[in-house]
Amino acid sequence: MTKRLVTIGNGMVGHRFLEQMAAKGADWELICFCEEPRVAYDRVNLSGYFAGKTAADLSLVAPDFYKDNNIQVHVGDKAVRIDRANKTVTSAKGVTISYDKLVLATGSYPFVPPIKGNDLPGTFVYRTICDLEATEAYAKDCKVGVVVGGGLLGLECANALQNLGLKTHVVEFMPRLMPVQVDDAGGATLRQKIEDLGIGIHTGKSTTEIVADEHGRVHKMQFADGTELLTDTIVFSAGIRPQDELARQCGLKIGDRGGIAIDDNCQTSDPDVYAIGECALYNNQIFGLVAPGYRMAEVAADRLCGNETNNFTGADMSTKLKLLGIDVASFGDAFGKTAGSKVIAIDDAIAGTYKKLVVNEDGTRLLGGILVGDATVYGTLLQLMQNQMALPPHPEDLILPHRSGVSMAMGVEQLPDTAQICSCNNVTKGQICTAIQEQELRDIGSVKSCTNAGMGCGGCVPLVTDLLKAELKKAGIAVNNNICEHFAFSRQELYSLVRSQDIHSFQQLLDRHGTGRGCEICKPLVGSILASAWNDQILDAPHVSLQDTNDAFLANIQRDGTYSVIPRIPGGEITPDKLIVLGQVAKDFGLYTKITGAQRIDLLGARVDQLPLIWQQLVAAGFESGHAYGKALRTVKSCVGSTWCRFGVQDSVSLAIEVELRYRGLRAPHKFKSAVSGCTRECAEAQSKDFGIIATEKGWNLYVCGNGGMKPQHAQLLAADLDKETLIRYVDRFLMFYIRTANRLERTATWFNKLEGGIEYLQAVIINDSLGIAEELEAEMAHQVATYACEWNATLQDPAKLQRFQHFVNTDAPDPNIVVIEERGQNRPVFEHERQLSELQLK
Amino acid sequence: MSQTESIQPITKQWTTICPLDRILPNTGVCALVNDRQIAVFRVGEEEDVYAIENLDPFSKAYVLSRGIVGDHNGIPKVASPIYKQNFSLLTGECLDDLTIKLQTFAAQVVDGQVQVHG
Known part of the structure; x- marks a missing residue:
């Protein structure tokens, strides 16, 4: 007869145990008691609940997992008694079930310090979704919240309170934050970064009493040093205690300070009863992290399935976390307790990082360390420590900031095959490499799903990626520049196919050279290539389904699904009448207005159904599309030049307008920008543009391949003192050459940096026509200029195109989800935490 | 007792939302069905239609109907227009984050009219 295994507790570890049993195909009848009203969920990311994640998002149980695997789960029914003599478990609802083996995965409960007033209305703990729901409901009427406990859980909880919109304070008894993981200097760095987020930190505070207001609710905290802190609610998150009550009742061996004693097999003092996770005490140690709990689940499952070789031998308490967006990692002998150990530490107050290595006496092995503010090297350091690898001659290089030309001291190739890469799911380098080779994995997604590496906290993903790259390189598999799974070509190759084979639609190209649907x-x-080559309207029927939503609706999508409208203002010159029109349109449609960085006016907050109405008014007033939505020419910025300025030497505004009108609407691998300055003072900042023009006494200087933005780069002088006709000819050639040869989403600056031969090469192609293509390039540009038509004007005249500008296909109603709030006299979209509030006000 | 399933409060039925030619091949539209926003996609030139929730779980905006329709290894999918995560049109699963799954709805074309079961 099938033997029966009862599990008490359906938290993360309890669930992992059942998953392991199911995966091993064990011949057991599986029954589980779950005290909470919902099955296992991700407690590690609990604070995400207030950042918009739902209980369903947090669930760890695949739909129908228990049903499909024949596991009976008693949800919302707490096991209240174990009768070891008769081998039965009885639940709160009165169910009694006999067992052959029993697994306790009862977890832990939050420690609430014995302070007067710790049970007042307004005090909460932080452990379950039910706790969060209670806190959230109460916090609706609160402005200030305090977390008691500045450890790992306390800071997670502070994140949760801040997500609720409360002014948040953290009160910690010890003199620093995260006293278990980091030292004083690390604690100071962490404190600074958290205070910068607007959270109040109060360390070294011993709470003597929580005082109630006249309604009996939490009002303030009093501390031993005589100070006090006003607050509306308090959440205790000051550590955990093993939930060992059931085990005590039935006489299992319990540690002096709690915890169900287990051996290497995860067996308790009764060989028929196992204990795993935070309720278990191994070698007088409780493991309050999920990874060791998972490890115990694996050992217990193996034992119950007859595999006697898998032992629990303790666990490394190394951790890497992102708390409130701040990296914190602590591993090995973080406090340098090993005799003779030495410390290398870098406390960078400017970068806001603290990094410390603990090394052995002769500086050859890494024993542990602490990282605050930047933990990117955690994976490497952990490997060096766990595999007792020799440190490089200057171990400090491991924690010094990366500088160009200096590569990391350790490559993944040096790791032994036994090195554990993913500690959440216990996956080694050997397992990952074997999977890559045998299953011919080619991308990081398949490596993750086939090996389970990187599916836990995700901290090892960079290492797994490096492993994949190294394996592919070893196997001689060229890392190709195919644009995607549908075309085995680069962008440049596709561009030349489209031109040389006269291809005019995506379907044609896919049929001849691609696969799948795109x-x-x-x-x-x-x-974009089709537009660069033939300049058909992008919203014409065969092309509309290719366009990104910005191009598809000729406007820029914003985070709430509304769009921004930017009409063209060539050269940044605009008449008072047109300015008034923009203001009036914004008023009529309740739009938020802002001056952009490129001398234009942005009208934000337009619903998709409003876009045609807005543009009707704009087109009627003489505006045309500004192509702010496209990978196309954005703007040609200008200074007032010689028209007004006493220093100007040329008419920069007229040239800027001419240049902008010439290249408007031109599709390219990425957006591109330009500017014209009327003298060498360079007020239009032309040297930060994809192409920039600066007036000289004798004509115009042409600069190319500059960039502001993410990685600023000065433009290079391509040619000097040009007359206007030559200037335009060079720009024509330059832009078309870029369109022909750049990669997808590659700005001119990045493209230039990869050009062998640099500016001299570009000068040879553009000025001296070294490739013999100048005439072609000019002709291609001439076609573009001749076929330009305003996309908005064309759309307004075509009822079929206008049909798409509607939120619902079956009603004229707008999207009810769009909610705005007023700030500084204008509308802006609400943030998630404001949404409920404003919905209440609407009611 | 086993894990209880949640019960849908509204009885589902077929709702006609628009003629098929209102949905350009390989694009989507959004329909309001029983006060829910449902994104309906037409894959290919024929009568192949799929329906999923219109809410993009990453941006919390109701915009998935405006995403680009395509396929990954033959599985029809849509990419969110906001942050580009991909969702299977067959199962609603997010192909970039296996913890996320959208609700799907049955969809069909009858006499040239698109219908959604939701």
Whole structure:
């Protein structure tokens, strides 16, 4: 007869145990008691609940997992008694079930310090979704919240309170934050960074009493040093205690300070009863992290399935976390307790990082360390320590900031095959490499799903990626520049196919050279190439489905699904009448207005159904599309030049307008910008543009491939003192050459940095026509200029195109989800935490 | 007793939302069905239609109907227009984050009219 295994507790570890049993195909009848009203969920990311994650998002149980595996789960029914003599478990609802083996995964409960007033209305703990729901409901009427406990859980909880919109304080008894994981200097760095987020930190505070207001609710905290702190609610998150009550009742061996004693097999003092997770005490140690709990679940499952070789031998308490967006890692002998150990530490107050290595006496092995503010090297350091690898001659290089030309001291190749890469799911380098080779894995997603590496906290993903790259390189598999799974070509190759084979639609190209249906990578790319080559309207029927949503609706999508509208203002010159029109349109439609960085006016907050109405008014007033939505020319910025300025030497505004009108609407691998300055003072900042023009006494200097933005780069002088006709000719050639040869989403600056031969090469191609293509390039540009038509004007005249500008296909109603709030006299979209509030006000 | 399933409060039925030619091949539209926003996609030139929730779980905006339709290894999918995560049109699963799954709805074309079961 099938033997029966009863599990008490359905937390993260309890669930992992059942998953392991199911995966091993064990011949057991599985029954589980779950005290909470919902099955296992991700307690580690609990604070995400207030950042918009739902209970369903947090669930760890695949739909129908228990049903499909024949596991009986008693949800919302707490096991209250174990009768070891008769081998039965009885629940609160009165169910009694006999067992052959029993697994306790009862977890832990939050420690609430014995302070007067710790049970007043307004005090909460932080452990379950029910706790969060209670806190959230109470916090609706609160402004200030205090977390008692500055450890790992306390800071997670502070994140949760801040997500609720409360002014948040953290009160810690010890003199620093995260006293278990970091030292004083690390605690100070962490404190600074958290205070910068607007959270109050109060360390070294011993709470003597929580005082109630006249309604008997939490009002303030009093501390031993005579100070006090006003607050509306308090959440205790000051550590955990093993939930060992059931085990005590039935006489299992319990540690002096709590915890169900287990051996290497995860067996308790009764060989028929196992204990795993935070309720278990191994070698007088409780493991309050999920990874060791998972490890115990694995050992217990193996034992129950007859595999006697898997032992629990303790666990490394190394941790890497992101708390409130701040990296914190602590591993090995973080406090340098090993005799003779030495410390290398870098406390960078400017970068806000603290990094410490603990090394052995002769500086050859890493024993542990602490990282605060930047833990990118955690994976490497952990490997060095766990595998007792020799440190490089200057171990400090491991924690010094990366500088160009200096590579990391350790490559993944040096790791032994036994090195544990993913500690959450216990996956070694050997397992990952074997899977890559045998299953011919080619991308990081398949490596993750086939090996389970990186599916826990995700901290090892960079290492797994490095492993994949190294393996592919070893196997001689060229890392190709195919744009996506649908086309085995680069962008440049596709561009030349489209031109040379006279291809005019995505379907034609796909039929001849591709496979499948296409995707969000190749469709906009081909849409852009077709536009660069033939200049058909992008919203024409065969092309509309290729366009990114910005191009598809000729406006820029914002985070709430509304759009921004930016009409063209060539050269930044605008008449008072047109300014008034923009203001009036914004008023009529309740739009938020802002001056952009490129001398234009942005009207934000337009619903998709409002876009045609807005543009009707704009087109009627003489505006045209500004192409702010496209990978196209954005703007040609200018200074007032010689028209007004006493220093100006040329008419920069007229040239800027001419240049902007010439290249408007031109689709390219990425957006591009330009500017014209009227003298060498360079007020238009032309040297930060994709192409920039600066007036000289004798004509115009042409600069190319500059960039502001993410990685600023000065433009290079391509040619000096040009007359206007030559200047335009060079710009024509330059832009078309870029469109022909750049990669997808590659700005001119990045493209230039990869050009062998640099500016001299570019000068040879553009000025001296070294490739013999100048005439072609000019002709291609001439076609573009001649076929330009305003996309908005064309759309307004075509009822079929206008049909798409509607939120619902089956009603004229707008999207009810769009909610705005007023700030500084204008509308802006609400943030998630404001949404409920404003919905209440609407009611 | 086993894990209880949640019960849908509204009885589902077929709702006609628009003629098929209102949905351009390989694009989507959004329909309001029983006060829910449902994104309906037409894959290919024929009568192949799929329906999923319109809410993008990452941005919390109701915009998935405006995403680019395509396929990954033959699985029809849509990419969110906001942060580009991909969702299977067959199962609603997020192909970039296996913890996320959208609700799907049955969809069909009858006499040239698109219908959604939701």
